[in-house]
Amino acid sequence: MKRPKRILFLLLTATALPAAACAWGGLFHRAVAEAAQRNLSPKAIAEIERYTQGTPLAAYATFMDEVVADPRYKEPFAGWHASIADSTCKSPVEVRQRYRNSRDGVTAAEWITEELKNYRSLDDSVVLTYIKCLVHIIPDFHCPAHVRYTDAHNEGKFDVTFFGRKILLHSIWDHHLLTRLRPGWDDMRWADYLCETPRKEIRAAKRGSYREWFEDTARDVRISIDWVRPGDALGDEFMEKAASLADKELRKAAARLTKTLERIFGK
Ligand SMILES: [Zn+2]
Numbered sequence: 001m002k003r004p005k006r007i008l009f010l011l012l013t014a015t016a017l018p019a020a021a022c023a024w025g026g027l028f029h030r031a032v033a034e035a036a037q038r039n040l041s042p043k044a045i046a047e048i049e050r051y052t053q054g055t056p057l058a059a060y061a062t063f064m065d066e067v068v069a070d071p072r073y074k075e076p077f078a079g080w081h082a083s084i085a086d087s088t089c090k091s092p093v094e095v096r097q098r099y100r101n102s103r104d105g106v107t108a109a110e111w112i113t114e115e116l117k118n119y120r121s122l123d124d125s126v127v128l129t130y131i132k133c134l135v136h137i138i139p140d141f142h143c144p145a146h147v148r149y150t151d152a153h154n155e156g157k158f159d160v161t162f163f164g165r166k167i168l169l170h171s172i173w174d175h176h177l178l179t180r181l182r183p184g185w186d187d188m189r190w191a192d193y194l195c196e197t198p199r200k201e202i203r204a205a206k207r208g209s210y211r212e213w214f215e216d217t218a219r220d221v222r223i224s225i226d227w228v229r230p231g232d233a234l235g236d237e238f239m240e241k242a243a244s245l246a247d248k249e250l251r252k253a254a255a256r257l258t259k260t261l262e263r264i265f266g267k
Pocket of ligand 1 (some may be wrong): 024065136140227
């Protein structure tokens with residue numbers, strides 16, 4: 001995968017671009033980034049701050065959504081917001097190549113992590129861009145509406161009625177489920193909640209590779225494909241099982257983003 005330096009330059013100079021609706025809404029992306037940052041080791045925090053100059057990771061959480069809305073920046077990140085599994089929830093390299101031309105979140109995270117192995121030899125601005133990407137990509141491949149399968153999909157690009165309101169199913173997964181579950185919570189309150197995840201659950205979530213993390217989520221999410229059909233009227237029954245699933249994946253995303261940054265910057 002080639003990433004010309006010019007593209008990185010363009011990405012670094014992109015500011016104040018309109019946000020696109022991509023995976024977890026901004027609230028949850030910021031909450032996951034904040035929770036992940038709170039659980040970093042002092043070593044990882046010090047290393048990361050060399051590049052962020054103390055800017056909270058939450059400030060970068062929607063960077064990839066902001067740049068994807070601009071045609072100049074669309075191509076380099078194309079496909080990185082979703083990942084692909086086969087019908088048995090496996091995501092080997094061959095499946096990613098065949099079905100997405102290797103434009104998927106898992107491949108992107110693997111590639112960026114490889115690039116960051118010698119991060120001290122890279123330009124500071126390049127390292128910062130990679131940090132911004134990882135802060136977004138890892139949570140994205142835990143979003144139920146962003147898990148793709150070779151034989152089905154869960155994208156939800158159709159309208160349903162959610163507690164009487166006509167709405168795109170995709171945006172329910174991205175935002176409305178969890179904001180309805182805990183009305184009024186802001187990103188900091190959500191981060192507090194994510195940091196309350198039991199240590200045993202966090203340890204279990206952190207084990208494995210990017211591929212294994214995504215496959216774990218793909219197994220969790222698969223059942224939800226059959227929960228909804230276009231035009232359905234969704235209420236309490238859907239809310240109970242779907243919010244529980246989204247909540248579980250969000251907790252895993254926070255733990256795994258911490259682990260991702262520790263593996264690179266905490267050594
Ligand atoms: Zn995204």
